[in-house]
Each structure stands twice: as structure tokens, then as C-alpha cells.
Amino acid sequence: MPDAISRATTAGTALFTDMYELTMLEAALADGSGDRPCVFELFARRLPAGRRYGVVAGTGRLLDALEGFRFGDAELELVSRFLKPSTVEWLRDFRFSGDIDGYREGDFYFPGSPILSVSGTFTECVLLETLALSIFNHDSAVASAAARMVGAAAGRTLIEMGSRRTHEEAAVAAARAAYLAGFDSTSNLEAARRYGIPAAGTAAHAFTLLHTTTEGRDEASAFRSQVESLGVDTTLLVDTYDITEGVNTAIAVAGPELGGVRIDSGDLGVLARQVRAQLDSLGATRTKIVMSGDLDEYGIAGLRAEPVDAYGVGTSLVTGSGAPTAGMVYKLVEVDGIPVEKRSAAKESRGGAKRAVRYARRTGTLVEEVVYPAHFEQVPAGEGTQVHHLMVPLVRSGDPVDDLPTLEESREFLREGLVRLPWEGLTLSAGDPAIPTRFVREE
Amino acid sequence: MPDAISRATTAGTALFTDMYELTMLEAALADGSGDRPCVFELFARRLPAGRRYGVVAGTGRLLDALEGFRFGDAELELVSRFLKPSTVEWLRDFRFSGDIDGYREGDFYFPGSPILSVSGTFTECVLLETLALSIFNHDSAVASAAARMVGAAAGRTLIEMGSRRTHEEAAVAAARAAYLAGFDSTSNLEAARRYGIPAAGTAAHAFTLLHTTTEGRDEASAFRSQVESLGVDTTLLVDTYDITEGVNTAIAVAGPELGGVRIDSGDLGVLARQVRAQLDSLGATRTKIVMSGDLDEYGIAGLRAEPVDAYGVGTSLVTGSGAPTAGMVYKLVEVDGIPVEKRSAAKESRGGAKRAVRYARRTGTLVEEVVYPAHFEQVPAGEGTQVHHLMVPLVRSGDPVDDLPTLEESREFLREGLVRLPWEGLTLSAGDPAIPTRFVREE
Incomplete structure (x- = not known):
């Protein structure tokens, strides 16, 4: 559908962005920190009350939107109202050139699952925050409710x-x-x-x-x-x-x-x-x-x-169905290889770039999710005999990787995934997440 | 802002529409009923639980979207997959040419307030249903919550x-x-x-x-x-x-x-x-x-x-804030001058095109809203000494009327309106609508 692609990508997406992303960018360009290599992660601190699992949705839309995330004349005119001319010129040439890894669209997520990991300079990664969150918070909220309806039907x-x-x-x-x-x-x-x-x-x-x-x-x-x-x-x-x-x-x-x-x-x-x-x-x-x-x-x-x-x-x-937004956040977790985390009350984040696997029994039933530092050479041991790697490459040097799944393939991926959830994870009644998530910290 | 206008209106809006609007249109064209003069009304059956008032929002966006509600090649290609060639050709020339009256953007609404009254042939009015509801249900939900926050602040x-x-x-x-x-x-x-x-x-x-x-x-x-x-x-x-x-x-x-x-x-x-x-x-x-x-x-x-x-x-x-959609509906109320209404359980609608006024005390405080048949030559008597006519012309023969209020003017209109609500209407606690609505039926 060439038509579909043109509608989805020709409208610029760069202004679906909070103003502060750009003022932070300007300050970081000025003080030299803008080029520091960073890792941001997108995750949900918790599931909506009583929900057993969330469904990752929005990946395909984010990759479409990324293509249109450029600053043309209309965008530059707006940002020139509050940015210095040098920043405006910098934005004229802007193109995200970093890497994105993430959970497959249609996979589950649980509290703290690193659904996306975005690597690049501070400036290019911070700019994507608002748009990435808008897409994942909306689409995952709907898909997560929809999956429960599909189960009920x-x-x-x-x-x-x-x-x-x-x-x-x-x-x-x-x-x-x-x-x-x-x-x-x-x-x-x-x-x-x-x-x-x-x-x-x-x-x-x-x-x-x-x-x-x-x-x-x-x-x-x-x-x-x-x-x-x-x-x-x-x-x-x-x-x-x-x-x-x-x-x-x-x-x-x-x-x-x-x-x-x-x-x-x-x-x-x-x-x-x-x-x-x-x-x-x-x-x-x-x-x-x-x-x-x-x-x-x-x-x-x-x-x-x-x-x-x-x-x-x-x-x-x-x-x-009562949870119109998925409550996902986008947090800086690593700067120049140094893990960073916020220390404010009740909003602690976990520093350091992460990877994640899910362990399953021989029957395929999921047992636990394990989130661990990305630099580990070995996947931490876990409960279960099968191990599924949850993060796959999505973008390399700013371009979507080849052979990304189609919407149909992601739909099938979820359909097959639902068979592997423990049965209590499929009940509609309120309760804990279907499987626990274990966070392995630095040794 | 010429830029703003072009972004808002160049993308076609005709496919922000449920499929059944078009299949109904096709059937109505075939049986001759498509040209019957109709009146549709957009209203909320109730306010979200405990809310005292709603704020009408979306009028400006609907009028923008109306301009782009045309069937170009991309739209026609899609609808040709399920419509007859003659219907597709009819849509190629489609342009809404009816009239729209409605509450001012930034005005209050209460259960049953006829927020929009859309007049024209069945075909042209039915086509607008989905888009009009999308815009009003979203924007009014947000504005209604926002107004309470403004009061609280x-x-x-x-x-x-x-x-x-x-x-x-x-x-x-x-x-x-x-x-x-x-x-x-x-x-x-x-x-x-x-x-x-x-x-x-x-x-x-x-x-x-x-x-x-x-x-x-x-x-x-x-x-x-x-x-x-x-x-x-x-x-x-x-x-x-x-x-x-x-x-x-x-x-x-x-x-x-x-x-x-x-x-x-x-x-x-x-x-x-x-x-x-x-x-x-x-x-x-x-x-x-x-x-x-x-x-x-x-x-x-x-x-x-x-x-x-x-x-x-x-x-x-x-x-x-707990009510992500305003629950508005778009109902056919009059055909060829004949009032029509659905009779299903719990979803009764009131037939006949309507007009509405609000009565206020000499001090300006609102007392009641009165909704009455549009053909009445006199406004029904009501409680209060001032009478405010709530419906104004928005579109005539498909074109927005001149001198529609700007966003700033609508904002000011609401600010002044809030002063006139009875004090209990401004409390955050759950309760009845701030003023009652009285429906005057045919005599």
C-alpha cells in the first residue's frame, strides 16, 4: 500500500514534541554535553490496577513516524521563536541516527520491562521522548484492553x-x-x-x-x-x-x-x-x-x-477499558557508559542499559521475566528450561532494520504468545502480573 | 497562521468515517430516500457520573475538518472496494452543502442539550456522523475536565x-x-x-x-x-x-x-x-x-x-480525568419535517429538530435550560428574567459563516460563563447538573 505509507509519513512529526526537549537540547549543545552517548529506556513502572499483562503496541507506528521526524520550514519557523539561530540551523540537518532495540510489537510487557532501548547522542535521543511515549502509551493501552476482550470472546x-x-x-x-x-x-x-x-x-x-x-x-x-x-x-x-x-x-x-x-x-x-x-x-x-x-x-x-x-x-x-494510557515513561539510564538514575521519592528508576529474557517451562508456559544489565556476557540463570530473548534490533543508525514484522505477523506473534501465559494470567479478575519480573543488578 | 490552516485542512478527513455510513448512503441513494431533508442532532444523554456541567469543545476543529471532507483518489480507491461504481462517482463530487447550527464553542452543555443541529439531505448529514462525534467526544471530554482544574486552581x-x-x-x-x-x-x-x-x-x-x-x-x-x-x-x-x-x-x-x-x-x-x-x-x-x-x-x-x-x-x-470520552451521540431526529425517534429500551431519543435557551436571574446566575421544538414561534416561558439563545448559525450551504469566534474569543466566552453558574455547579464534589434542563414537547 504505497498510499498508506505516504499518508503515514509525509506529515512532519517533529513538533509532536514537548517544548522542553528542545530547550534541553539547546542547553546541551551549548555546554558540550549534547554529544555524550546516552541510552534512554521506555518502560511502564506498573500495569493498570489488577491487570495481569500488557501488550506492546506502537512499534510499527513509531518507525513510520521516525521517518517524518525532520525539521522543515514550518517546524523551524515555530522553534525559531524560542531557540537561538545556531540551534535552529542544527535542527535543519537533524535526523535521528542512533539505534533502537526493543520488545517485539505484540509481545507482553510487565512492570519495568525495557520495551524500548534508544541509544545515540543525548540530543537525538531526547528529541524522540514525547512522540515515542505518545505512540506507545496510546497504542499499548488499547491493545492491552483489546487482548482481554479477545480472551473473553x-x-x-x-x-x-x-x-x-x-x-x-x-x-x-x-x-x-x-x-x-x-x-x-x-x-x-x-x-x-x-x-x-x-x-x-x-x-x-x-x-x-x-x-x-x-x-x-x-x-x-x-x-x-x-x-x-x-x-x-x-x-x-x-x-x-x-x-x-x-x-x-x-x-x-x-x-x-x-x-x-x-x-x-x-x-x-x-x-x-x-x-x-x-x-x-x-x-x-x-x-x-x-x-x-x-x-x-x-x-x-x-x-x-x-x-x-x-x-x-x-x-x-x-x-x-478504564486505563486510557499505559503510563509508560522514557528515562535516561546511561551516559557515557555510566548508569544514572533518579533518586526522588516513589519514582525511582533503575540505572544502566538493560536486556531482558523470559524463561519458560518445557511445555512453553512462561515462568519469569529477567531484566539484567546489557553488558552482561551471559544471560542470568532463571526458572525454566527455555529462554526467550525479548529485545530485537529495530533501528540501526537511524534506519529501520530490514524484515521488520508486518502487522499480521505481530498479530500472530501475540496470538501464539497468549497460549504461553500461565492460566491465571488470562483471567479477567484483578490480580498480580501473570509472571514475576526479576531485576538482576550489577554484580 | 496560513501554515497552520494548511496542516489542519489539506489531509483529507473523509475516511475518518465508519464504513456503515457509506453503505447506508449507497442503499439510500438506491431507494430514493437519500435526498430526503433530514435533521441530525449531536448531544450527550448524560454527563459523566457526578459532573455538574460539560464544556462544548470541538466546533472550530469540526469546521476545519469539514473543509477537507472530500473524496479524492485515495479515498475513492478505498471505498470502491465495497461500493458500486455509481456510488463512487457520486462521492467524487461530494461536498457537504447543508446547514449546521449549534452551541457556541466554550458554552456549557447538560444532558440532552442539542449541541449541534445538522440539516441537509440524509446522505450528506449521515456522512458527517463519525467525524463530528470523534471531534466533540474527545475535545469536550478534555475541556470539561480542564474547566474543573481551572476552577480548582x-x-x-x-x-x-x-x-x-x-x-x-x-x-x-x-x-x-x-x-x-x-x-x-x-x-x-x-x-x-x-x-x-x-x-x-x-x-x-x-x-x-x-x-x-x-x-x-x-x-x-x-x-x-x-x-x-x-x-x-x-x-x-x-x-x-x-x-x-x-x-x-x-x-x-x-x-x-x-x-x-x-x-x-x-x-x-x-x-x-x-x-x-x-x-x-x-x-x-x-x-x-x-x-x-x-x-x-x-x-x-x-x-x-x-x-x-x-x-x-x-x-x-x-x-x-476519569471520563475520556464525552458520550455524545448523533441522532436522526427529523425526516421531511416528521419527528422520528428510536424506541429501544433505555436509549430513547427525542424526536424533532430542537432549539434551546437558558434562563438566568437578573444577577446573571443561570436558572434552567429549556429545549423546545424548533418550529415554535415563541420561546417557552421559563424561570428567570434573562433569556440566552444557545444555538447560533455555524455553517450555511456547506460554508462556515463569517465571523466565527476565534479560540481566544471562545476561551473568554467560557471564562465569563463560569461566573454565571450557580455556586454548587462549581464544586468538585459529585452531584446533579448545575442547572436542570426542561424539555418542552409538542403542544
Whole structure:
């Protein structure tokens, strides 16, 4: 999709940045410290309350955004309002030329997991802070919530339809994160265009209401029009007026081969059983039931015993189901090979560049994550017989490495990963992280 | 800012749309109902739990986005995958040519307030649904939370610094919404460029850590560099190591004319008093104290008695402080002059195009909002001696009307509006909407 790439990268991304990154850069250029080799790490201090795991999402978007992180005339005009001319000139030639290693997109993360490790001069690394955090905090929040919904749906179809509940560009990224996490499709057309995600949709109540005449409501006319236009395989929205009547009308109009009916309100569990029985009695035994209406992972789980075929999820998906931001931070951990860390109360960070592995049993079940100093020549011993290296090269000398996984491959990576979580990590109930993380310090 | 306008409008916005808007459009074109004159309304069924009022935000962004709502080659290629050629050709010429009336940006809204009223053919109105909701649901959620923070700050400076906690484009819109609601500045450079919002920033812990040498930490060197680069008026971040030591070092380096110190962690109330006393004892009586670190409206209110000069607010601002989306919906209310409404359980909507006024006492204090059928020739009587008409023309025949308020004017409109809310509407505690809304139905 050449189109997709151009839309994603031609708009400059350099001003998605907090002002202080640039004033720090100016001061560091002036005092000579700007060229010191540094390592910054991006990580979450904790998971949202009660969550068992997080899902890394945003890597692909960050690499796209990195390409557009240049200071053209529009950007330079803005920064020249508060920076010295020499700094502005320095920015004109700016291009990130460092290295980035990180967890694979679609992998899990736990408290303290070094999701990204960014190496280069201070100036080039500090500039990426705001943008990298924006992308990972948003996308990982959505993917982490989405993965729980996918688990709760237990194989049933999930349609992402939350675009209208979040910022229009965030909606596109949310659709991508949901798909990464295992959703089947999205209602968002820009996400379909930009990322090739399957698009899906049914109809709104407005379409039924549109067919009102001076004689009154006319649901049959709306259904007939939809079936004529979209075929008998379409999904009819049956809850504009009375659901039982709506289902009767739907089958009367479309016949028992109707693709599906959608119910968007009411006591969804009761309605699912009633409507299934009604459809079956009308001979529409293969007509699917799509449920929507303020569903979250708990609502989905609550319908597990009911005859629901697909869920449409909106608000709770795009708002991270109670955790709209992943709480990730981007911290300087090493300068010129010297580990550095903040010492303020309650916000301690761990100095030094790090690497991470996960140990698993012979069966594949994960046992623990081990985070250790990057300079160690040997991976610390751990519990388990298999060891998975978690950090892979993403960027070398400013360029994305070859053969980065596609969105589909990352989606498959997560799908396979979920099989390896201990079972209690997959429960929706609040609790500790699915596996512990052990931090090995300098010896 | 011609630059700003080009960035905001050149990217097409037509695909920030749910697929079903287009399949409904196709079916309505085919059955002839697509040209029926319709009125859609955008409103919130309720406020977030316990909130006393909402702030309308997004109007300016919607009008910008409307200009870019066209189907060019990239958009048409995508929709041609699921629409008939005749529909694709119809979209090639599409331009919204209807009318939009609505509440002023920066006005309050309450449950059921008809914030936008969109009139035109079904096809042109239905297409705007997703984008209009995305913009209003996001921007109003942020502005509504921000207004409470502004109230809690009681005149002290508020800096928006939440960009890193939300999607990178949502961050720009959030900065705009916060400024609308009364925040003084933003850390976000793109918001400064696009909307002319004052930019502000201090420094990060990374800058202090950067100055670590093989001899150990060197906070003084970092402070010296910042003061040399940004002047003595800068704000130094004093909590990287020990705060008392940090403040001593700050004044030793910068002298008692130092602009400010920032504290980002710890028991902010206690620290504010300690640091104020310390600064005063060092002669830095005019050095300001900036507090940040997971502040929300309650945290800000809790510091009201402390000697804090400015607050930096991030996460809670961009996530709407517990209500990350405003829950607004976009409903067809009238077709060919016939009021229509959905009858499903718990989601009833009120049919018919509406207008709204607010009644106020002679003192200016608001008493009630009255929503009534648009065709009424007289405004229904209400409690109070003043009547404010809430809906103004925004778009006529597809074009924004002249002399729409600037962001600064909308900001001032809200500032003046807050003076007129009953006092209990301004409390942070949970409760009913600040004023009741009365719905007058057909006589």
C-alpha cells in the first residue's frame, strides 16, 4: 500500500514534541554535553490496577513516524521563536541516527520491562521522548484492553467500532491496536486504507428512521432497501422499535438466509436467547446475532454462555477499558557508559542499559521475566528450561532494520504468545502480573 | 497562521468515517430516500457520573475538518472496494452543502442539550456522523475536565503537559481544549504552531542526569547550563536527587532572581511549604514554585492553601480525568419535517429538530435550560428574567459563516460563563447538573 505509507509519513512529526526537549537540547549543545552517548529506556513502572499483562503496541507506528521526524520550514519557523539561530540551523540537518532495540510489537510487557532501548547522542535521543511515549502509551493501552476482550470472546468475532468515541486520528491507531490484539475487523475506513485492516459495518438506527413516512414508521422498507443494496448476507439492526417485531420483519424481508441481526441495547443476554429461539423458529438457523452497546471485556465474558456470534465494541476499547494510557515513561539510564538514575521519592528508576529474557517451562508456559544489565556476557540463570530473548534490533543508525514484522505477523506473534501465559494470567479478575519480573543488578 | 490552516485542512478527513455510513448512503441513494431533508442532532444523554456541567469543545476543529471532507483518489480507491461504481462517482463530487447550527464553542452543555443541529439531505448529514462525534467526544471530554482544574486552581497558572500520555494528534487537540478551558499554556509545540497557544516548558530529570560524570552526579553543572542557555528566569527541576539540596544548588547557581523551581514527585503539599520557606530564607522570595506529578482537579484543590504558583497537569487532563470520552451521540431526529425517534429500551431519543435557551436571574446566575421544538414561534416561558439563545448559525450551504469566534474569543466566552453558574455547579464534589434542563414537547 504505497498510499498508506505516504499518508503515514509525509506529515512532519517533529513538533509532536514537548517544548522542553528542545530547550534541553539547546542547553546541551551549548555546554558540550549534547554529544555524550546516552541510552534512554521506555518502560511502564506498573500495569493498570489488577491487570495481569500488557501488550506492546506502537512499534510499527513509531518507525513510520521516525521517518517524518525532520525539521522543515514550518517546524523551524515555530522553534525559531524560542531557540537561538545556531540551534535552529542544527535542527535543519537533524535526523535521528542512533539505534533502537526493543520488545517485539505484540509481545507482553510487565512492570519495568525495557520495551524500548534508544541509544545515540543525548540530543537525538531526547528529541524522540514525547512522540515515542505518545505512540506507545496510546497504542499499548488499547491493545492491552483489546487482548482481554479477545480472551473473553473465546473465539467469537470481534468488530472494533469505537472511532466515534475518540479523537479521529487516535481512532485509526486504536483500530490498528485492536487488530493487533486479535479483533477481526474495524468500522474505521482510514484504518482499512492505511493498514489494510478488514472493514466491517452493519447499519445505524438512522437508516431505519429515515424510512418513516407520514403514515408512520416503516422498518420493512428500510430492511428491504438494505438487503437490496448489500445482499441477503447483510446484518440488519433490529432494535430501533420492538425487537421481536424487528426480527420478524427482518426474516420476512430477507428470508431465512439473512446474514445477521444486530442488537444494540437492552438486556443483551436475555435478548440473545430470545432472538436465537425466534430466528430458529423462523428457519433462520444460520442467521448470526451481533451484539453491541457499551460492551467491555466483562460484558463480553458475561455473554459467553449465550448464543452470540459477534460483538461490536466501541467506547471501552478506544478508552483502554478504564486505563486510557499505559503510563509508560522514557528515562535516561546511561551516559557515557555510566548508569544514572533518579533518586526522588516513589519514582525511582533503575540505572544502566538493560536486556531482558523470559524463561519458560518445557511445555512453553512462561515462568519469569529477567531484566539484567546489557553488558552482561551471559544471560542470568532463571526458572525454566527455555529462554526467550525479548529485545530485537529495530533501528540501526537511524534506519529501520530490514524484515521488520508486518502487522499480521505481530498479530500472530501475540496470538501464539497468549497460549504461553500461565492460566491465571488470562483471567479477567484483578490480580498480580501473570509472571514475576526479576531485576538482576550489577554484580 | 496560513501554515497552520494548511496542516489542519489539506489531509483529507473523509475516511475518518465508519464504513456503515457509506453503505447506508449507497442503499439510500438506491431507494430514493437519500435526498430526503433530514435533521441530525449531536448531544450527550448524560454527563459523566457526578459532573455538574460539560464544556462544548470541538466546533472550530469540526469546521476545519469539514473543509477537507472530500473524496479524492485515495479515498475513492478505498471505498470502491465495497461500493458500486455509481456510488463512487457520486462521492467524487461530494461536498457537504447543508446547514449546521449549534452551541457556541466554550458554552456549557447538560444532558440532552442539542449541541449541534445538522440539516441537509440524509446522505450528506449521515456522512458527517463519525467525524463530528470523534471531534466533540474527545475535545469536550478534555475541556470539561480542564474547566474543573481551572476552577480548582483559583487563578494560579496551569500548564498543559499531557502530550506524552495520549495519541500524538489527540495531544494537539487536547492542548487546544485545555487552552479553551482556561489553561495558560501547553508543552505541545504543534499546538503552539497550529493554534497559536503559548508554549511553556521547564526541564526533565534526564537533563540533570546527563551531567553525571565519572566523579558522580553534578546537579550544579546541569543548572548552570540551563541558566546560561535560558536565562535566570528559567524554572529548574529540583527533585532529581534531594530536594533541599536541589533548591540550595539552584539558588547558588542562579541567584535569588531565579524564575522558578519545579517539583515533580513526593508529598507536594508538605514540599511546597518547605521549599517556599527555604527559598524565602535564601532571599529568593519571588522564585516561583511549579508543581507537577499526577495532579488532577482534586490534587490541585488539595494544594489550594499551599504556596504553589503553577501546576503542570498531564495524564488526568488528556484522559478527561476519569471520563475520556464525552458520550455524545448523533441522532436522526427529523425526516421531511416528521419527528422520528428510536424506541429501544433505555436509549430513547427525542424526536424533532430542537432549539434551546437558558434562563438566568437578573444577577446573571443561570436558572434552567429549556429545549423546545424548533418550529415554535415563541420561546417557552421559563424561570428567570434573562433569556440566552444557545444555538447560533455555524455553517450555511456547506460554508462556515463569517465571523466565527476565534479560540481566544471562545476561551473568554467560557471564562465569563463560569461566573454565571450557580455556586454548587462549581464544586468538585459529585452531584446533579448545575442547572436542570426542561424539555418542552409538542403542544
